[in-house]
Amino acid sequence: MKFWKKALFSAMAVSGVVLAACGSLTGDKKEASQTKDGLTNILMYQIGEPPKNFDTLMENANKIIEKETGAHLEIKYIGWGDYGDKMAIINSSGENYDIAFAHNYVLNAQKGTYTDLTDLIKTTGKELYDELDPAYIKGNLVDGKLYAVPVIQNVANQQMLSFNKELVEKYNMDISKVNSYEDLEPLLATIKEKEPNITPMAYTKGTKVSDNVDYILGDLLPFVVDLDGDHTKIVNQFEVDHYKEHLRTIHKYYKAGYIPADSATSDVNFDLATPNWFVRKETQGPADFGDSLLTTVAGYPIVSRPLTDAYKTSGSTQSANFVISSSSKNTEKALEVLVLLNTNKELLNGLVFGPEGVNWEKDPSGENRIKLLDGYANDTRMSAWNTGNNNLLYITDKVSDADIAQSKSVLESAKESPALGFSFNTQPVKSEITSIQNIMNQYNASIHTGTVDPDVAIPELMERLNSEGAYKKVMEEMQKQYDAFLADK
Known part of the structure; x- marks a missing residue:
């Protein structure tokens, strides 16, 4: 998931213990519906914004879905900023929907919001189940x-520092030495x-400093396993x-003016397609x-350096x-x-790349290769990462053999988080997590964006946390459960 989306979603996906109000949305407690053709109507909630050619994409998709399953798929999008709150209302109202992009997956599963698929996926879903990396199951x-x-995509991931390549080359920079x-x-x-018209570091209030740590309750709460320390x-x-x-x-970079002065409070995001x-x-x-995907989405070359190691985590x-x-x-x-x-x-492929002949065409140079056409744009297709099995996707003319080799190397070298x-x-x-979250909301943005001196703010934060019985109680409960988890491995 790319950082400008991840920042928004992480704010919704910490613990889900607070149900925020979100307008007048109410659930629709309808019974199972059928289309006029007698097909079973399957209602799916998806996160984000629909492509501008959404009707065309779904018309083409449903020709296949209806033929193969006897069902008609209806997708309703909910925007990034509203998804968590609205799905919480939908779930609590008892609305009869079928499929959704998971929000607060663990918590909602524990609450009984989702259907237990343990046995059914091994029969009805066997073709897919057999292809899943064991890490997806764990x-x-x-x-x-x-x-x-789970959508088969980046079972392992890592955080990268991604550069505007044109600027790197303009000033003859050697980024091979950038490792932190x-x-x-x-x-x-x-x-x-x-x-002067370029922002040195694209930072928003949702940007977090990354390191080799594995978050236990999302990156808005401070509980982690240090992957470079005691596991x-x-x-x-x-x-x-x-x-x-x-x-x-x-913080040093913030004081030097490399990071926007209002990054801790501004809602402005840095659009990947705008090279500012x-x-x-x-x-x-x-x-x-x-970097082939980033380059394709941006429309200009991007080159990256790893900031963390590649890990298979519960988050990935x-x-x-x-x-x-x-x-x-x-x-x-x-x-x-x-x-x-x-x-x-x-x-x-019809959903992720859009209509054949308009967005893309087969590339005769390779069996699984396609060429992107002028009609291909981000708003004429669905995103790959949250639509379906990425192993099935065509490889575009933007992907080199070196990119493919790098992909295999990253997957082979990725480690499982303990x-x-x-x-x-x-x-x-x-209730204790809610108390901790309220404290963290006062510190997260200012500390992570460098707005405040961490040597001043962190002791103040820790004093606040340690003065609360809630913090000690959560830490002890979490360690107790983690000890039991490790003992059963």
Whole structure:
């Protein structure tokens, strides 16, 4: 998931213990519906905005879906900023929908919001189940049961520092030596001096400093396993030495004017397609084929350097889950549709790349290769990462053999986080997590964007947390559950 989307979604996906108000949305407690042709209507909620040619994409898709499953797929989009709140209302109202992009996957599974697919996916979904990397199963088990149909994409991912290549080449920069935030300083200084209309570091209030840590309850709460330290302990990220060092660096960059002065409060995002930035943080995995995806989406060349190692984590395996509502009247048919989206090559490519002959055409140079045409644009297609099995996608003319080799190398070298599959049961400390979240909301943006001095703000934050009995209680409960998880591995 790319950082400008991930930042928004992480704000919704921490613990889900607070139900926010969201206008006048109410659930539709309708019974299972059929189309005029007698087909089973499957209602899916998807996150984001619909493509401008959405009707055309769905008309083409339903020709295949209706023929293969006897169902008609209806997709309703909910915007990034509203998805969490609106799905919470829909779920609590008991609306009879069928499929949804998972929000607060673990918590909602524990609450009974989603259908237990443990057995059904091994029969109705066997074709897809047999293809899943075992990490997808480990990472999505909740109390020993599977509630998700994960999209096969970046089972492992890592955080990258992604650069506008044109600026790198313009100033003859050697980014091969950039391996951390600390290595950026001379490059940022050059951009600050010579490119007054370019933001050296694309930063927003949702941007987080990245390191080799695995978040237990999302990156808005500070509980992590330090992947470079003791794997058996849950710790506070703000007490990890190498993490604090990066925060000091970001504060230094903020004071130097490399980061926007209003980054802690502004809602402005840096559109990838607008080259008004020099470096930004992005999430990449094997399915992205190096920088080819970023370059294609941006419309100009981007080149990246790894900021963290590649890990298979619960976060990476849960990043694009689809679930079937426990209120669905069409559980098996809904699963059939999900399996088809992840196993039918013609169906998936038609959604992800758009109409053949308009957006793309077959490339005679390779069996699985296509050429992108002038009609191809981000708003004439669905995103790959949260639509279906990326292993089925055609390879575009923007992907080189070197990109493919890099993808294989990243996947082969990726390690499993020791916390992969650990799902913290928040029920015993639900109110305490809310208290901690309220405190973190006051500090997250200012610390991560470098707006405040971490050597002043972090001790203040820790004093606040330690003065609350809630913090100690959550930490103890989390460690107890994690100890039990490790003992059962």
